[in-house]
Structures are given as C-alpha cells and as structure tokens.
Amino acid sequence: MAQRPAARLSVNGQSHEYHGDPRRSLLDVLRLDLGLTGTKKGCDHGQCGACTVIVNGRRINSCLTLAVMHDEDEITTIEGIGTPDALSTLQAAFVAHDGFQCGYCTPGQICSATAMIEEIRQGWPSAVTADPADKPAVAEAEIRERMSGNLCRCGAYDNILAAIRDAMAQTEAAR
C-alpha cells in the first residue's frame, strides 16, 4: 500500500508529495528535498526574511512553518518568479538598481516585494497608513514599513527601494 503523503504541495505550479519528517520546516523541504535553494536560510527564527515565499498569494517566512501544515497549498518561490534568462520586472529592476550586494537576502526581498506590491494594490493598510480605511498611498514610507521584515546587512536598502518603485511604475504603466 502506498504511504499516505504527509502533505501535497504545489510549488511553482508543480505538485510534490512530501513523505518525510513532520518536524521539517517548509524552508528545509524547499531547500533540501526539492532542491529549490533560491529560498535562503538566514536565521531559522523568522527574524531576517531571507526565507520569504508566497503561499496562496501571501508572503510568509518559510522557516516558521512546517511543510506538513501546507497540504494543498500553492507555494511560489523565487524560482517561480523568474529565471536568469527571463527575469520578472522586479528582478530586472533589482539588477539595474543594484538592489543587492552579496545576494543572500535578495530572493526573500524579491518574493516579499512581489507580494507587498499586490497588498498595496488591494488596499491593505500598514502601521504607517494614516487611516486604515483609506487606500494606502504608494509612498516610500509605506514601502519601507512593509519591507522592514526583510533585512539586508549589505545595506542596499536605498537601491532596493529604487528597484521596487521602478518596477511598480513599470507595472502601472503597462496596466
């Protein structure tokens, strides 16, 4: 009899059955079992954001959740956002604006920003939104606040912000 999978994960549109240790984080399943090492482990405690992935449209720290909690979930990792030969608008903007140095926090920054842009578009408030009932402004303070869960020790923040703004403007213009 076939063993019942601990979880059926859809990762970047591909289905995977996870049969392993229930203690394994989603991050470690991505990196160790599926070979998707674009998602980074920076702290394993939800403090740095390097492991950010998008689950059912929302960004989460994949180190803070177990793989077995994601049965039937749709997961998007950096590998699902674009490839070196076919970068997303945001990924290309990160290259153009030098929105990284060592590159280790970068997939997390990009996954986080990809989802964050959608959050602003859908009108979700943040801690710096003046009136939560209003649609948040596409302002630098909003982006900085919403991206503050993604640390960059190289200190590329100014360039990351420029990349995000550029990508948002390009996407708006194309809409």
Add this chain to the structure above:
Amino acid sequence: MSDTYDTPDTRDMLDRTRQGVIGKPLDRPEGPLKVAGTATYAAEYVRENCAEGVLVGATISTGRVKKIHRDLVMAMPGVLGVYSSERMLRRAAQGTAGEAPEQDVSKVDFPMQPVALVVAETFEQATNAAKALQIDYDDQSGDAQFMPQDVDAEPAADPITAGDLDRAMRDAAHSVDLAFTTPGHASAAMEPHAAIAEWDGRDLTLWGSLQMLTYNVAELADSLGIDPKHVHLLSPYVGGGFGSKLGISHEAVAAAIAAKELDRPVRVVMSRQQVFQSIMRRSETEQRIRLGCGTDGRLTAFGHEALVSNLPGEEFSEPVTQASEFLYAGENRLLAVRKSDITRLTAGSVRAPGEAVGMQALEVAMDELAEAAGIDPVELRKRNLPDEVPGEGTPYSSRRLVEALDAGAAAFGWNKRSAKPCARREGEWWIGMGVASAARVNILAKAEARVTLTADGHVIVETDHTDIGTGSYAILGQVAAEMLGQPIDRTTVRLGDSRLPSGAGSGGSWGASSTGSAVFLACEAIRATLAQALGCASDDLLLQDGKAWAEGVEPRPVTDLLSEDLTRTGKIEPGKLMEKVNQSTYGAFFCEVAVNAFTGETRIRRMTGAFGFGRVLNAKTARSQCIGGMVWGIGSALTEELAFDSRDGHLVNHDLGEYHVPVHADIPDMEVILLEERDPHASPIQAKGVGELGICGAAGAVANAIYNACGVRLHDFPMTPDKLLADLPDPFAPAA
C-alpha cells in the same frame, strides 16, 4: 608579469585605453543569478549521501570537558557520530592568519564555544540529538574575568607620543576632554557560516563561505594536519562577510573531520545564534579624546586613548586610533590603545576595524571643539589637515577631504544649518544637521590573477579572489575588458576556487585595488604580445571592440593576431610605496535627523556622503559599497550593541531579533558623491579601497545631528531613546 610596487605608475593607462568600460556603472554580471536564486552558496551544493552536522556549544564560561555522554545520543534515530577532537577549533582564525587557530575542544575558552559536533542522517535528527547531548564539565569559570574594566590592561602597541599633550591642553585657547564608550558589534552577514566537506582518498573538497581562500587553505590544512595540496576550497558566492569569514571557522574543520570519519560528505551549517556566539565580535571600546586648539582653531593638542578587549592569547586588538595617526594636525600628541584579556568570544575584524569606532568618537569630539571655538565644524576640519603625517613626516598621496567636505556641504545644504541646537521644530520632532569626516587606511595586498584572451576573442579572468557582495565579478571584468579592448559581454570572471591563482582575498578594503592590479598586469603582458604581433610598441597599441591598431597601422581584428589562446599571469606585491607615502581614503558625511521631543526616538531623514578613494572602477558597485557603509554607521549610531552578561560573559542578544541591524524603515534616501581621483601611489590601476570607508565616521555625523536637533550630547553609543530621554529639553518650550 610581477611587480613589487615601489614606484608610482603615473601612465594613467586606464585613461588612455579605448574600450570605455572602466568606471562605468555597469550591472553586476552575476546579478541575474542572484535575483533568480540560482547563485549557489556554500550549503546549497547537492552531494550524494550527505550527512548533516550540528555543533554543540559549551554551557560553562571556561574550563574543561570531562565527559561527553555519547551513548545516549548515538542510540537516537539517524545519529551517525558525535565528534569532539583535538583538531576541532576552539576559536575562528583571525584574518590572514594562514595557520590553525586555537584547537582542541576539550578546553573551553568562552561561553557557548563549540565543543562537539553531532552528525545524523537528517538536519532534524542532528538538531534533536545535539540538544539532547549531555556533557560533564570541569567548570573553572570562578577564576574568569568578564569585564574589561576589571583587569589590568596591557598596551596593545607602543603609544605614539609627541610634545607635551598635558601642557598643550592647559595652554589651549579651546579644548575638549571627553570620554566615550562604544559597544561590541557583530558582522551578522546574512548567510550563516556553512561548509560541506567531502573526501576522495586524501583529497578534501570543501564548499565554504569564506573571504580569503589562499589563507583559508593554509588554515584548514594546518588544522587538519594535512598538506595544503590536498585541500580544495570552493566559495564562488559568499552571502556577506564583513570580517566574519576572513579565517577558517568551527564548522569547516568539524565538517572535514566528520566526513573523514564517516567516509561520506557532511554538511555543517551554524545556526544564527552560534554565529553570534562564537565567530568574531568587534571589541567594545572605552575612549578618551583630548583636543586643544588656538583661537584660530588650529589643533595644538591631540590625544586619543582607547581600552579594548580580547580573549587571552589573541594578538588582535581593535586599532581604534588608526585614522587618528594621520587625519588631523596637532603637534602635541598621544595615541594609545590598551587591551584587556577577558572571557568573551574572540574579538577580531568586523567591517572597518579601528576606524569604525575610533572615527565616530573623534568626529563627535571635533564637533564639540568646533562649538567651543565658535568655528563652523566643516571649517574646523578643513583648517586642520596637516601637510604631512604628524610626527612621521610622511607625505600624503591623494587626499580629497576638502573637496568631500565642500561638495557634500553644497549638495546637502549645510548652509541651512543653525549653529545653535533646538532651532528647528516640526510638530513633535526636533530637526538637526551634523557633519563628520571619513577616513580609512588603504592597503595593497599581494595578489595574483590569470587572464586569457582566447583565440576567438573572449576574455577570461581567473583568480581565487572572492566576491562577498563587493562587486569583484564586475570590476575585475571591467579592468580586463578595458585593457584588452573587448566588450564586457565577451568577458568572463571566475572566482572563489582555491585552484585558481591566489588573489588578495576580500578584506581590509584591499580586494579591488590589489587583485584588480594583478589583472591589470596580466593584461599588460597580453598587450605586449599583441603589440609584437601587430608590429608596434606596447605603449602605442590601441585596442577597442576586438580590433587592434596603432598610429600608421591599419586596424585588424585581434583574433587575426592570435593563433591560439593567450594566457598570462599578473602578480603584485606591496613595496616601498606603502611605507613612503600615506595613501588613505577620505570623505565626508552629512546627516539630517529628527529627534522626537517626547520619546527621544531618532529618525534619520537624509544622509549625504562624498568620498575620494582613487579611481572608481564601477560607479554603481562603488556607490553600493558607500551606502552600505553608511547604513552600518546608522546602525552603530542608533541600534547596534552586543550585550554581555557581567556574571558569566555570555552574549545575551545572540540573534537578529535582539541585535538590531538597521531595517528598511530606518534608512532614508541616501546621496553619494564619488570624487574621481587617481592615486598612482596606491596601485597601478590608481584605485584604493572603498568597502569600509562609508562607515568610518558616519555614526559621528548622526550623533552631531542629534545634538544639533535637541541639544543632547551623548558619548555612549548607540544613542537609544532611553539615553536621550533624561536630557531632552522641555517638549513644550518654543524652538530657540
């Protein structure tokens, strides 16, 4: 081609070449891999049958391991081995050590020092077993000293003295005598230390996260007691270093030992907490700064003394007064650093050792002297730039500090600053501006690189140099493409493999100028061969877009001159110029802050930096280095502080939740002005280092802006709200 750099190269070679890529703000060639997540870092290589190792830290401060209860954990599921040997490292190697650091983990030097490695089939099994491992200790912590003030400190080096400082201070028209403290700092690179070790007979391959492969091969081989020729290190992508990966560390040696024993690959990734607890800290400092000047603002007295700490037996001491040796005038001088031996984790190089904490204190003292003398702080600095290094008589190579102060002031709008504090209020925020100089030593290091011009006109650059985010892949390719007249997209740079020629390694801001010069010299040798084939003098050879020509010689495709691949190696070694001429880098910071009148919270509103560091090799990656440094300066000014328990020396805030590096919300728009200069004394490519300059003084500008905003002078970094709160002026009083 080899060159001990004894005479300045004034040919301006890279200004006469035609390709036009040097200095240009080109994108990083590895950028698409990094943003797509396909750049491979140390822990990410797929090795068949790889076991997982987890380190175990000591629960005592100092002492010995009496017994490790292996049996209990060996019975746990998946556990393959528990290792604790004479060869495993107690401490990480200091930068450029080139030999094993302290070994034998049966001794404990500091709290949470790794004492064992547990290896299992899976990471979860190894983690669980590591937590369950019981160890009996002979606890000798009772004899240990944990506070630098509690032990007799020894001079770290001979003090530098000139004239009579005490008397000059008494005679000075204006003077300040100030005591500062700076806390310990962590590198906190985003990628934790990691290694995968795999043996093939006597040959070890280790994928690691390392800054300096040539030294690391020697350190690892010495640690394992094997010949360096059997060690192959791979480190093509490094997720940040900042000094923490200069030397070989616990995880690499432990992985190699376990892999040998088990005869299968072993991966060891340190947890974030372990990196904090056992890799290098920047020492805390206590500093005394005495400055005295005449009524004209010219310094007559200059004293800078510091107390730092390290573990017993470590030679490294934070060189706090390094920039004070050459930056400002003052004929009566005393510069001295003392070191206490205490029981805290090893102190070593953290980005910009010395200047990072020395300059931020000095620049606050200069601000206070300016106020005492009634002179604008920018002007006071400009008045005190000596013609030669005080006491040494050494000339300066290039020093664009005046230009940095002027250009920065103009761009920032310094003339809008009120000389008096508490002059500007916006709602509940006090607004103020501050300035500081930047200064950092420059070093040329021994380096070697190989360049190949292939028969079909491609350029390949090869060296074991690393790119830790600094831009090595970009700038080394630009040097070669420029010298050989090939488009940048026909240029490939291969780094981070110890089998390639020995680059300088990434550290001390010397990578670009040193390894870049080795690439330059290799290209010169290729140019000489091409000139011969074309029938012209080497200096007359012109190369652009794959064509070669000279005056009176028709352009020909370079490939016509090549019958086969042309490979040359370039080597450079530091020479007499390092001693004869002071080749430091300079700049200026301008900062505007808002300080909350009720809570004492400081927000950085904007920051400008202007920097001169020789030739700019890539304006984009150089700017990124500068803003990165300024972010570190903001962290040092406002949030970063290692907290040690005075009772047992353990690091209390050992993760990114408790040690606060700046986040997006902390960092404002940043403006960087790159002052082009050529420094032929520093290197043949006339470049100097920029990886650390952006920190050196930055926190002083923040501190001075805080004073200008709200009138509170703090001398204890970081300047957290609790320290500001007690002295804040009445929030309801009108602005002055």
